[in-house]
Amino acid sequence: MMKKIFLVGNPNVGKSVLFSRLTGVQVIASNYPGTTVEIAKGYINLAGNRIEVIDLPGTYSLEPNSKAEEVTSDLLKQNNQDEILVINIIDATNLERNLYFNLQLIEAGYPVVVCLNMCDEMQHHGINIDIDKLEKLLGVPVVSTCGITGVGIKILLDKIQEAKPRVRSQLSHKQRWQEIGEIVEAVQTLKHRHHTLKEVLEDASVRPFSGMIMALVVLYISFKIVRFSAEFLITRLLDPFFFNLYQPSLERLSRVLGQEGLLHHLLIGELINGRIDFKQSLGLLTTVPYIEFSMVLPYVLSFYFILCILEDVGFLPRLAMLLDNLLHRLGLHGYAIIPVLLGFGCNVPGIIATRILESKRERFIASVLISIGVPCVALQAMILGLLGKFSGLYITGVYLVLFAVWLLLGTILNLILKGYSPEFLIEIPPYRFPPLTMLFKKLFFRIKGFLIEALPVIFLGVFLVNLLIFFRMFDFVTNIFAPVVKGLFGLPKEAIIALAIGLLRKDVAAGMLITLGMSARQLFISATLLAISFPCIATFIVLFKELGIKDLLKATLIMILVTLLVGTTLNFLILRP
Amino acid sequence: MTKLKQNTKAKVTEISGGACLQGRLMSMGIYPGREIKKLSHFALRGPIAIKVGRSVLALGFGMARRITVEIQ
Numbered sequence: 001m002m003k004k005i006f007l008v009g010n011p012n013v014g015k016s017v018l019f020s021r022l023t024g025v026q027v028i029a030s031n032y033p034g035t036t037v038e039i040a041k042g043y044i045n046l047a048g049n050r051i052e053v054i055d056l057p058g059t060y061s062l063e064p065n066s067k068a069e070e071v072t073s074d075l076l077k078q079n080n081q082d083e084i085l086v087i088n089i090i091d092a093t094n095l096e097r098n099l100y101f102n103l104q105l106i107e108a109g110y111p112v113v114v115c116l117n118m119c120d121e122m123q124h125h126g127i128n129i130d131i132d133k134l135e136k137l138l139g140v141p142v143v144s145t146c147g148i149t150g151v152g153i154k155i156l157l158d159k160i161q162e163a164k165p166r167v168r169s170q171l172s173h174k175q176r177w178q179e180i181g182e183i184v185e186a187v188q189t190l191k192h193r194h195h196t197l198k199e200v201l202e203d204a205s206v207r208p209f210s211g212m213i214m215a216l217v218v219l220y221i222s223f224k225i226v227r228f229s230a231e232f233l234i235t236r237l238l239d240p241f242f243f244n245l246y247q248p249s250l251e252r253l254s255r256v257l258g259q260e261g262l263l264h265h266l267l268i269g270e271l272i273n274g275r276i277d278f279k280q281s282l283g284l285l286t287t288v289p290y291i292e293f294s295m296v297l298p299y300v301l302s303f304y305f306i307l308c309i310l311e312d313v314g315f316l317p318r319l320a321m322l323l324d325n326l327l328h329r330l331g332l333h334g335y336a337i338i339p340v341l342l343g344f345g346c347n348v349p350g351i352i353a354t355r356i357l358e359s360k361r362e363r364f365i366a367s368v369l370i371s372i373g374v375p376c377v378a379l380q381a382m383i384l385g386l387l388g389k390f391s392g393l394y395i396t397g398v399y400l401v402l403f404a405v406w407l408l409l410g411t412i413l414n415l416i417l418k419g420y421s422p423e424f425l426i427e428i429p430p431y432r433f434p435p436l437t438m439l440f441k442k443l444f445f446r447i448k449g450f451l452i453e454a455l456p457v458i459f460l461g462v463f464l465v466n467l468l469i470f471f472r473m474f475d476f477v478t479n480i481f482a483p484v485v486k487g488l489f490g491l492p493k494e495a496i497i498a499l500a501i502g503l504l505r506k507d508v509a510a511g512m513l514i515t516l517g518m519s520a521r522q523l524f525i526s527a528t529l530l531a532i533s534f535p536c537i538a539t540f541i542v543l544f545k546e547l548g549i550k551d552l553l554k555a556t557l558i559m560i561l562v563t564l565l566v567g568t569t570l571n572f573l574i575l576r577p
Numbered sequence: 578m579t580k581l582k583q584n585t586k587a588k589v590t591e592i593s594g595g596a597c598l599q600g601r602l603m604s605m606g607i608y609p610g611r612e613i614k615k616l617s618h619f620a621l622r623g624p625i626a627i628k629v630g631r632s633v634l635a636l637g638f639g640m641a642r643r644i645t646v647e648i649q
Contacts, residue, residue: 061604065597094631097606173603177611206626206633207583207617321635324624333637334624423637424624425601430633 002085004052005044005160008072008105009089010098011058012429014117016040017147017438018089019055022156026445027055030311031432032338034058034356037068039075046160057355062104067355067363076110085163086110087156092122092129092144093430095188099180106140107170111163115156116144121432126191134187139166148434198431205318206428215322218315226302230381233298242278242294250276250285265470266463279385280515282469288462291382291511292454297447299381303345304446308439314429316341324424330410331365331417332357333424343370345377346450347539351546361419365410367543368555371535372562373406375506378454382510383527390520398528405532405566409558453538454505461504465497465512488564490571492516495526502530503537525570533563578625578644581615587646588612594643606630607644 007015007022011033020026023042029035040055056075057068064070076086088105090098095116105112116122116129135142141159145152171179204210250268257264259271268276269283276283278290310316316338324334336357343350347370354366375383387394414421468474474497478485482493489495494516502509513526534540534556544552581587589611592599602608606629616626622638 061600063600063604065601096630097632100604100606173600173608177603177606177608202633203616206635208619208623211617317635321619321624321626324635324637325619325621328637334635423640425605425634425636425640427605428626428633428635 002051002111003083004054004079005085005087006076006079007053007055007087007089008076008101009058009115010060010091010094010101012427013058013089013091013098014147015058015089016055018115018117018145018153019053021147021150021153023053026441028442028445029438030308030316031314031429031434032311032316033427033429034066034068034335034338034353035311037071037353037355039071044157046157059101061101062108066358071355076108081109081111081165084110085113085160087113087115087160089115089117092116092118093125093127095127095129096180096184099183100176102138103171103176103179106138106166107168109165109167111165112140113156113159113163114138114140114142115152116142117147119144119151120146120149126193128189128191130187130189134183137183137186139168148438202428202431206321208322211318211322215315215319218310222306222310226299226306229302229305230298233301234294238294238298242290246289247276247278253285262470266466269466279511282462282466282512282515284459284462284466287511288458288508291507292458295385296378296381296454296507297451299384300345300377300450301443301447303377304443307341307345308442308446312432312434312439312442314431317426317428320424320426321428328421329414330369330407331414331421332362332410333421335424335426336362336366339366340370340374343374343376344380345446347371347374347376347535348542350374351539351542354546358422359419361417362421364547364551364555365413365417367547368413368558369406369410371539371543371555372409372532372559373402375402375531378450379506379510379531382507383531386510386513386523386527387520390523394520394524397524398531401528401566401570402531405562409562454507457505457538458508461501461508465501465508468497484564488571489525489529489567490575491522491526492518498526499530499533503534503540505536506530521574525567525575528570529563529567532559532566534559578613578615578627578641578646579618579638581646581648583615583617585648586612586614587648589644590647591645592643593645598640598643602640602644605634606632607634612649613646 007019009015016027016029016036019040022044025040025042027040036055036057042053043050044053056072059069059072062073064073086105088102102114131142131144141162143152143156143159145156205214254268267283267285269281269286272280276286278286281287320334320337323337327334327336339350339353342353350370351367354363357363357366383398384395478493478496481496485491485496486493498509498512501512509530543555589607589609591609592602614628616628618625624635624637625641626633626635
């Protein structure tokens, strides 16, 4: 009796898209190998039975090479072969390579259904595959599907019931490839086509010089679009809404509440010159929605919009190739740029994505570098908001300091930690242009995730801070840390509260820095420290899960040291003289 | 493989290195007797891009060095 269906296959063949199609459960799908690093579960109804469907990280063979691949092979081994069905998803444009894993699965005795995915692309490439013949030669059901449009999903569901394990002798690697050669020869016919512009660009992007130019242009345009569209949303849409519509009604509420008292303090916060100041009042109805919706959300939206495009087009593995050399010096390899880029959105998925790296040492270095040197988009938006009114040098300065810390710390960790950095071996996918609906679905999914995670925490954070301020319990904490904050970092002692709140969420913390009345240079130092000091609590939890308690303690020690060093250095460099 | 010129086709003759590396390359379609085409080579012992069958693979210098090829 079948109880579970596993979706397996080589990396980047469209397992996650198909999973969403089958179960209706939305998961992130992109155009690079290793998007899925966690397992996702959903259910389908088959002949009246509720069956669990599991989306697994892609793998090239049943012998794993990274933590993500390990998940797949372990999970397959744990289950009784009679109770599961394996759907092996194959990239139809790359039949030959995909069949290797398929033969392994059949030999291991799993009941397999082959799903020939991306059948739309197959036609563009002038490839024709004889499905009946393939079915006969493999001895297992074969279905042709297209995950993006949903073609073939119904037939796939019908064929699932036909699957049976097939007895096959174990082959050696060599014999397997020989057999694959024969199968491909028999079922696949190719039409000769001329090179398309897309292929010319694909080739150019993996060459050093042209690749570098293309990457620089893409990154520059991406940065400009993120900045421009976020600014546009803020100045044209959100600020007018907050100032012209929201503020008058809040001020009415403030008068009703009598402009003082605990409730007024919690909801509205302090009045600045008798009026509500969205950036400084620090109330649950004033500063919280303003920071989240008018300062942070526009950047989250535009950042993820661009990231989704870059992911789906297939730009990231090419960037990884360009950066391989540099990252080797930090004990990583090129592919580590993917967790780092995801970390710029939010550190949590970034650190989870380090599972695509091969060794424990690499995962440790990458996680530490992300949690220290990569500010999430919410924090970046606030840094722009904090320092934007001063000279642009300050914003650039924050990024330069972070980049320097990132390089130095990586180099040092690479020297100290035992072991070596493994070599890089990835597949560079073709450029793809998925339909816009897919892109917006993914964007919506990420924004929803951001709001669900951020809003409760920021409300809680501001609520606690307001209680502390109202009952004047701040002095006790600030005095303990005054020698470090004032003496070493040159900041007002109250800044420790903001740094501590940074443990909850960085955007609230940055919001608090505004209220302290610091000079531009002090703001610059505190913004930089906020970025490199402890990451927020959600990141801590994921660090604990991914690294274990021992490495988490090591990482924490590194964070404290780096914060003290950078804070003191900046103070003596730019404040003291 | 590292000495091969850009845009040349060659046949893999030997992969030196542990069983782990051999297995990994094997599962991605690189094995003795296989024809490949080198697409590019990054400076300073950077990665190498090759075309194997219909897929493009990027591999680190250290790994490419272990693969011996023969120009046809």
